[in-house]
Amino acid sequence: MATYTYEHRPDHGAKAGVLAYLATSAAVLLLMMVFGLLMRLEQAQWISIGADRFYQLMTLHGAGMVGIAAIAGASVMWHFLRQHVELSSRIFVANLVLFLAGVVMILASVLLGRFHGAWTFLFPLPAKSMGMWSADAAALFMGGLLVIGVGFLLLHLDVARAIVARYGNFARALGWPQLFGHDDGKAPPPTVVASAMVTIVNVIGLVVGASILTMMLVNLYVPGFDIDPLLAKGMIYFFGHVFINATIYMAVIAVYEILPRYTQRPWKSNKVFLASWTASTLMVLFIFPHHLLMDFAFPKWMLIMGHIIGYLNTVPILVVTGYGALMIVYRSGIRWDMASKLLFLSLFGWAAGAMPAFIDGTITVNYVMHNTLWVPGHFHTYLLLGMVTMVFGFMYYLGKPDHEADDRLIDRIAFWLFASSVLGFTLSFLYSGKESVARRYAAHLPEWLPYDRIASVFAVLVIASSLLFVGRFFARIGLARHDYQRAPVARAATA
Template sequence: MATLTMYPDDERLSRGERSVFNLYLVSAVALFVLMMLLGLAMRMSQGNWLALAPDLFYRVLSMHGAGMVGTMGLVTTAVMWFFLRKYVTLHLWAFLANYVLFLLGALCIIGSIFIGNYAGLWTFLYPLPSQGMVWSPQSAAVFMVGYLLIGVGMLLFYLDAAAGIIRVFGNFARALGLQWLFGGQIDPSHPKAVVAGTMVIIANSLGILAGAVVLVLYLINIYDPQMVLNALLTKNLTYWFGHMYINATIYMGVIAVYELLPRYTGKPYSVSRPFLWSWAASTVFVIIVFPHHLLMDYAEPRWMAVTGQIISHGALFPVFLVTAYGALANVYHSGMRWTMPSRLMMLSLFGWAAGIVPAVIDGTISVNRVMHNTQWVPGHFHFYLLLGVLPMALALMYHVVGSRRQAPPDSGADRIGLPLYLVGGLVFVMAFLDAGRLSVARRMATHLPEWWPTDQAGAIGAALVILAMSYFAVRIGAGLLKAPADGDRAHAAG
């Protein structure tokens, strides 16, 4: 069971751990601000407030997509590491290796885009990368190698975490708590972080392996174009990887809510049978849900489209419902300590909940055929990523900043920054959703004048988000780099 002690001893970081953890978090907040600025440039360009030439727009879109998804993966890996290490042995070298491989991969991606002009987007759909007209096949290859490096780093981290979990719990089934699905006395101290971590390791390792297969196929195709790939198979593998990777960020990020929320409410938040059932179901669902990205591919076998439709209605609900219900029950009648980490956690639950709604609507075949190529889709995923997952990671960061002075942060500037982020975020995502309603095409550098009003509203919302995020980045960066207080060992009052 997650502790009620605000800053427990077993979460203290050694000097080496703190350095690596800080590297993750400081890099992540800096990258988020930079990638958001790229996003703002795109939104302003779509709204005719800035002139980005189309080739530059698609390079910026490729950088923003790959950069945001990668950074979200990086920061939520740090969330998982921070809590999982309390229950199983994790080796710092694996955590550091993941960071170094991420950096090397990021350098390849940046080089391929800004030196090699690669603009084939983060989803690199066949045969676009190898047949670009403004970039060479070699720069596409460097982009693929960048992804491979990032994937290898994450797999290393997962292998280390898997070994740690198996050493303590015997196997994945017991770590997921499957022995208690149909009866028996559930061990209330069974850590939620282990259940969520195990699910992520199983599902995302498969996704990353699918990605590795397709990336290697691309590399072969780039250097030996005689070897033609099957476009449908390639697309399936790409989306399996991409969808799984970004979904894993929610499941890693939510560990922060499971671990931290009870400390701020002062109420225990233990494992229950519905909790175990929902994580078990989601472990399967999340692996097979990706065909909902391919409902418009008429060559896709019919049974896969049907699976995509049914599972996408079912997949998001188990873990989300059990988390939302559990978290709200934990907050109810609790005398919650309303400081930055607790506010960010509540925001994250709202963002996750509200972001799911347009996703489920889009996962319905009849709607999907009309909406999937519109800005409805960036509307849905920006909703749950910007207002759901990112606040989960920010909650941990603020919590750790608080641990340095033994009190949860809650300055006047924090209290202004959060509403600014929320209002800006809502304006930004609603502008995308409204554009979807108006059938504005997604991934377009040039927009019709009729589309400009939603683009411009989106740009205003984005500017507010960036203002708030820049403040958070400086605040968190400065807080993390501060040496821990002497009294670090002492526990803050509950």
């Protein structure tokens, strides 16, 4: 096996485009968090907004959070990948412009057209609203998603072009010569491997997503153009699963890049790392039937495949990325600051969230927990305490005044408040799932209210701490553009 040593890499400032992505993500994140809080308060019966408004907020919350997760993840990937390959700034900006155009369409669809068919737009609900919204409103929503998808497809095609230009093909970018042959220590860095994986899965996912959106748009106005609902469901969940998972695989690049700078230890693409990313590439593409375990009409072998891959998919998260972070931090002398603490916490969030997730993917468990609040319980754990926390860590890293700057007391308090309140928030969801509380209900049964009220309190605390993180990022956004050393040097070894 090749041996690896740490090579110092300078801390680059962010391009204006990266900061625009992050600013957009941060602003929309806070707004969507407030929407989420309003939903929990409604379920807790502490406010009364009505089912119509609740489901509109739910639709916006879902679409908005998935959208900004993708935008934030893409900003992390682009920032670090451009240090290895030549990416097009114009396409990067074009994606944000298309994203914002799509957001305007979605907002208009929901707020003006009263569309509330959920972000998952399951066929044929957008076309069958029982008079609650028009076909035009549904078309505006799905058109908005399509525009956003086209932007991301352009971005990933540019990433693909740049990777192929530098490495020749995707097999080399995934490190297959080193994985299947002699490991000469020259495999592409983790950032390139992760970006190659994300590009492969997202190009396929986006094409499938765009296909079903286009089919449904035609069906809206030409109902005779019939679509098989089960096929539509499979395509939607394939696209949805790949797209949201890819956000984590993009954001984790921040961990691969930043933690080694703090620990002065290498995080390199060795055989195990490469094997896990190749395995994840395949598993992310084939795991989607675990969303369809209660569709008994779906081919059984695919459902069993979803069950099995659900277990296997947990291994790289735990044994490679989570464990890798533990390895380079252990006895490293790392100087903890907000950036390193958040990045370390994010891997805990990802790994911890994977636990209830794979359990939910067990068919016999899914039989009594599918579409209960168990589901938002696990995905909020690995998205909020995982993916979003990676982005918060990246924001603190970019805005760190200098490598020796200390964090303010209020930030340190906010860190612990955030970590504990997100856990309280997600455990409230999980416990509600254990108690069979159904998901996506505007009004809850009286027996379920205590959990909603506890969750609402935690949600307020999550928003308060996130507000501070985001505020700090905006306050330091001027620093984020400059090249200077951000990562503190680890403590020297003691005799």
